Amino acid sequence: xxxxxxxxxxxxxxxxxxxxxxxxxxxxxxxxxxxxxxxxxxxxxxxxxxxxxxxxxxxxxxxxxxxxxxxxxxxxxxxxxxxxxxxxxxxxxxxxxxxxxxxxxxxxxxxxxxxxxxxxxxxxxxxxxxxxxxxxxxxxxxxxxxxxxxxxxxxxxxxxxxxxxxxxxxxxxxxxxxxxxxxxxxxxxxxxxxxxxxxxxxxxxxxxxxxxxxxxxxxxxxxxxxxxxxxxxxxxxxxxxxxxxxxxxxxxxxxxxxxxxxxxxx
Ligand SMILES: Nc1ncnc2c1ncn2[C@@H]1O[C@H](COP(=O)(O)OP(=O)(O)OP(=O)(O)O)[C@@H](O)[C@H]1O
Numbered sequence: 719x720x721x722x723x724x725x726x727x728x729x730x731x732x733x734x735x736x737x738x739x740x741x742x743x744x745x746x747x748x749x750x751x752x753x754x755x756x757x758x759x760x761x762x763x764x765x766x767x768x769x770x771x772x773x774x775x776x777x778x779x780x781x782x783x784x785x786x787x788x789x790x791x792x793x794x795x796x797x798x799x800x801x802x803x804x805x806x807x808x809x810x811x812x813x814x815x816x817x818x819x820x821x822x823x824x825x826x827x828x829x830x831x832x833x834x835x836x837x838x839x840x841x842x843x844x845x846x847x848x849x850x851x852x853x854x855x856x857x858x859x860x861x862x863x864x865x866x867x868x869x870x871x872x873x874x875x876x877x878x879x880x881x882x883x884x885x886x887x888x889x890x891x892x893x894x895x896x897x898x899x900x901x902x903x904x905x906x907x908x909x910x911x912x913x914x915x916x917x918x919x920x921x922x923x924x925x926x927x928x929x930x931x932x933x934x935x936x937x938x939x940x941x942x943x944x945x946x947x948x949x950x951x952x953x954x955x956x957x958x959x960x961x962x963x964x965x966x967x968x969x970x971x972x973x974x975x976x977x978x979x980x981x982x983x984x
Pocket of ligand 1: 733734753755773774775776777778779780781782
């Protein structure tokens with residue numbers, strides 16, 4: 719079968735429980751069962767898709783993205799980016815991927831431009847200023863180019879994280895809740911920019927709790943619950959399930975059915 723932009727094959731993730739005593743780090747004994755965050759997740763996202771990964775808090779979205787970005791290993795199963803295995807062919811898979819993380823992580827000692835030049839350097843790009851300036855322009859950050867990262871507001875720092883993910887022009891872009899805590903203005907300009915990248919052929923994987931955002935942008939959606947995919951369909955088909963009552967209604971109904979099946983309350 720030909721490669722896809724993103725592939726997960728029977729992925730499981732179990733987090734080991736925290737050790738109670740420091741000396742237990744040096745023993746091979748199991749310290750308990752561990753927490754099963756992902757359970758047999760298989761997913762194939764084709765080139766050029768705008769794909770939404772939805773799920774309640776703790777469903778496993780970030781765990782899945784972390785495996786894709788090589789930040790964490792799957793306990794079982796495989797993941798690939800543009801056909802490159804994220805473990806055996808890490809450099810190629812990482813080069814094909816731009817990740818906008820959920821947390822605001824930044825180095826307080828650098829300016830925006832320095833931050834982006836350093837990021838370009840990680841990918842071996844030494845003359846990248848033209849592209850960096852274009853990205854900054856589309857993210858409304860041109861006037862902050864020489865500002866220190868510390869001096870930016872939370873929303874602006876988030877824009878820099880988006881720019882950081884794009885410096886090496888990756889064909890696949892993963893955005894983990896990129897609009898959490900940002901103003902309407904940025905959301906609009908960010909989505910216009912990301913949609914443009916998608917029209918130009920980039921594959922987008924988006925996680926968000928703003929369901930109207932996913933409804934407007936994503937062609938296909940997977941819903942995760944307790945580490946398992948409980949729905950995977952086109953956005954249109956999910957909307958048709960609820961007679962066009964909106965993605966939020968579809969989400970609530972699917973999660974409720976899953977809760978009933980699991981015998982728990984929402
Ligand atoms: N490093 C870790 N060690 C132990 N448990 C973890 C770790 N990282 C995540 N978990 C647990 O795994 C589960 C899935 O977390 P994850 O962050 O992947 O969910 P999420 O769907 O991204 O949630 P949110 O929407 O709140 O960001 C949660 O119960 C979380 O507490």
